[in-house]
Amino acid sequence: MRISELANATGVDLETIRYYEKQELLPAPAREDNGYRSYTVEHLERLSFIRHCRALDIPLADIRRLVSFIERPAEDCGDINSLIDQQIARVKARLKSMKALEKQLSQLRAQCDNRHHGKECGILTELVSAAHGEACACHSDG
Template identity: 85%
Template sequence: MRISELSSATGVELETIRFYEKQGLLPAPARQDNGYRSYNAEHLERLSFIRHCRALDIPLADIRRLTTFINDPADDCGDINLLIDQQIARVKARLKSMKALEKQLSQLRARCDERHHGRECGILQELVAAAHGEACACHPPDTKKA
């Protein structure tokens, strides 16, 4: 199949497929006499695997490691478990960070009573103050350092 067909079958953009090839995540396809790439079921399966891993937000370096396990399976899956445990830790850290962001935005949103407009808007005043390095509702001064 041609690259456009592989793209359609997997939902992966053409440039992304080429990038994965350059990164060695996707085996280089055979070339037809006219120079077009010729992909097969192995490419479709590997690209679907990569796409699923990316949907789980697994970094490319870890996907590369997972593909080596596919190509040369080990007796146990301890390294694979460790890789996934590390991904879980990254997700937990991001969730904590996103929760803090939500709190900051909620505090910022509370600054607007909707009776003021333009420069009188509490949200804009807070954002301008923060841009000038002043403490604001969404970034109160750090009292723990003292």
């Protein structure tokens, strides 16, 4: 199959497929006489695997490690467990950060009672004040 067919079958755009090839996550395809890339079912399966890992927000470096385990299935899967444990820790840290962001935005939203406009808006006042404080801190760092 051609790259456009592979892209359509997996929902991965052409440039991303080429990038994965350059990163050696996806094996280089054979070339037809006319120079077109010729992809196989194995490419489709590998690309689907990569896409699924990316949907789980697994970094490319970790996907590379997972692919190496696929290529050598006799190896112990303890490293795979460790890799996924690390991903879980990253997700938990991101969730904690998102909760803090939600709290900050909720506090900001509480600054407005819908009775004021423009310069009197509590949200705008708070945002301008915070931005001014950051600008002053940056300016004083010199």
